Amino acid sequence: MPSADVLIVGAGIVGAACAAELAARGADVAVLERDVVGSGATAAGMGHLVVIDDSPAQLALTRYSQRLWDAMVDADPSQHDHLRCGTIWVASDDEELAAIGPKQALYAANGIASQPLDAHTLYELEPKLRPGLAGGLLVPGDSVVYPPRTALALMERAAAAGARLLHGEAAALLPDGVRLADGSAIRAGAVVVATGARCPALLPELPIRPKKGHLAITDRYPGMVRHQLVELGYIKNAHAADGDTVSFNVQPRPSGQILIGSSRQPGVATRPIDFPMLARMVARAVAFMPALASCTMVRTWTGLRAATPDGLPLIGPHPARPGVWLATGHEGLGITTALGTAQLLAAQLLAQPAPIPPEPYLPQRLPELAAVA
Ligand SMILES: Cc1cc2nc3c(=O)[nH]c(=O)nc-3n(C[C@H](O)[C@H](O)[C@H](O)COP(=O)(O)OP(=O)(O)OC[C@H]3O[C@@H](n4cnc5c(N)ncnc54)[C@H](O)[C@@H]3O)c2cc1C
Numbered sequence: 001m002p003s004a005d006v007l008i009v010g011a012g013i014v015g016a017a018c019a020a021e022l023a024a025r026g027a028d029v030a031v032l033e034r035d036v037v038g039s040g041a042t043a044a045g046m047g048h049l050v051v052i053d054d055s056p057a058q059l060a061l062t063r064y065s066q067r068l069w070d071a072m073v074d075a076d077p078s079q080h081d082h083l084r085c086g087t088i089w090v091a092s093d094d095e096e097l098a099a100i101g102p103k104q105a106l107y108a109a110n111g112i113a114s115q116p117l118d119a120h121t122l123y124e125l126e127p128k129l130r131p132g133l134a135g136g137l138l139v140p141g142d143s144v145v146y147p148p149r150t151a152l153a154l155m156e157r158a159a160a161a162g163a164r165l166l167h168g169e170a171a172a173l174l175p176d177g178v179r180l181a182d183g184s185a186i187r188a189g190a191v192v193v194a195t196g197a198r199c200p201a202l203l204p205e206l207p208i209r210p211k212k213g214h215l216a217i218t219d220r221y222p223g224m225v226r227h228q229l230v231e232l233g234y235i236k237n238a239h240a241a242d243g244d245t246v247s248f249n250v251q252p253r254p255s256g257q258i259l260i261g262s263s264r265q266p267g268v269a270t271r272p273i274d275f276p277m278l279a280r281m282v283a284r285a286v287a288f289m290p291a292l293a294s295c296t297m298v299r300t301w302t303g304l305r306a307a308t309p310d311g312l313p314l315i316g317p318h319p320a321r322p323g324v325w326l327a328t329g330h331e332g333l334g335i336t337t338a339l340g341t342a343q344l345l346a347a348q349l350l351a352q353p354a355p356i357p358p359e360p361y362l363p364q365r366l367p368e369l370a371a372v373a
Pocket residue numbers: 009010011012013014015032033034035036037038039040041042043044045046047048049050168169170171194195196197198212213214215262302303304305306327328329330331332333334335336337
């Protein structure tokens with residue numbers, strides 16, 4: 001029977017990052033994956049590495065993670081299809097433009113460079129945007145990667161440090177490991193559940209809901225979009241607990257393709273394309289960038305984000321299940337925050353100092369978990 005000190009269930013970008021970090025710190029690690037590495041939400045994600053300021057805790061984790069990403073991609077950008085394109089938060093009208101000042105001040109207070117753009121500068125930087133927009137905020141440190149490739153690179157790094165990748169599906173948690181769907185078991189001193197939106201299958205008490213998202217990618221149009229362009233209303237849409245939302249969110253790929261997002265359907269766990277939703281999402285993109293209407297779309301797909309009630313991930317011990325640890329609930333930021341998550345989880349699991357305060361992300365904050373017998 002296989003065994004490990006730490007068994008990580010799920011080799012998405014979060015599980016792979018945790019494996020790489022724990023193995024680098026000397027832990028005896030195994031990773032259990034039912035499919036292939038990076039095949040879950042990680043394969044569906046947009047790969048926008050973005051600082052998000054919707055709460056102090058989200059800002060701290062995204063900012064900290066971005067520093068870790070910078071160090072990793074600088075060492076070998078080709079391993080991640082990295083492009084430092086920056087983000088432009090686009091203001092549609094004067095009311096949205098008024099939000100730019102406080103946003104920039106908050107970024108500055110946290111050491112994040114940003115530059116307010118008047119309408120003239122906005123069109124100089126992104127001439128294909130529709131006329132009549134008010135301005136924006138450029139955040140030059142944001143960037144994009146190809147997430148499944150990074151997940152694989154992290155898993156390879158974990159393997160080089162001694163971690164084993166096992167193929168199989170965890171069917172249930174045991175007091176000292178997991179039982180697999182084929183009836184076999186893996187013994188482990190600690191089990192890290194990193195199964196993304198599928199977490200409630202192993203831990204029914206988790207208040208994690210799927211949020212389905214669509215993306216579409218065009219043929220190659222080099223230079224048409226130069227930055228990740230996101231409408232300022234995006235964060236409000238991302239947090240809507242009920243009701244389907246779409247936002248203007250487009251990304252230039254290193255290939256010259258344009259990745260078009262994004263949609264959110266809370267509570268929807270089915271993967272087939274929802275064509276009316278796709279049409280809504282593309283129409284929103286065309287409303288901001290009319291030239292997209294004449295671009296050829298070559299592929300579209302969906303993915304399931306793992307959403308917690310408060311929008312923050314769960315990183316740390318399960319308060320009522322000894323030996324069970326959580327690294328999940330990253331909703332639309334799990335690519336950005338995977339590296340910070342791995343540092344926080346490894347530090348707690350190995351009783352080492354945490355790099356940033358871990359409290360906002362501890363699972364014990366959720367009353368649903370404390371109630372488990
Ligand atoms: C449309 C869309 C756009 C996004 N855009 C961005 C973005 O631009 N930037 C950003 O930061 N984030 C983005 N995200 C979010 C990001 O993709 C996720 O937060 C992140 O991929 C979560 O990674 P994960 O490892 O937790 O989960 P997953 O990638 O889902 O990995 C979980 C793994 O666990 C495995 N698994 C599940 N159950 C079991 C089991 N019982 N036994 C064994 N293995 C199991 C699965 O096969 C899978 O490989 C986006 C998400 C979507 C859907």
